[in-house]
Amino acid sequence: MKIYINGNAFELPNSSEQNSIEAVLTKTLPKKQQQQSFALALNGDFVGRDEYQNTFVSDNDSIDVLFPIVGG
16 A cells, blocks of 8 residues: 655555554654654544544555744
């Protein structure tokens, strides 16, 4: 299965088990980024953090992960 995160293609192994957003982020984001605050959209629709475990991705889905920019 191919998905896109911030425009970059990622291949996920095909399996009988669906991939939740939470599982995809664990597999693709560095640990440091996983611990940061961020907003997420699946195919352009906002998904709240409490929905990551129960929202599943499909082939060719697009995930946008938006990190806040801090500084002055």
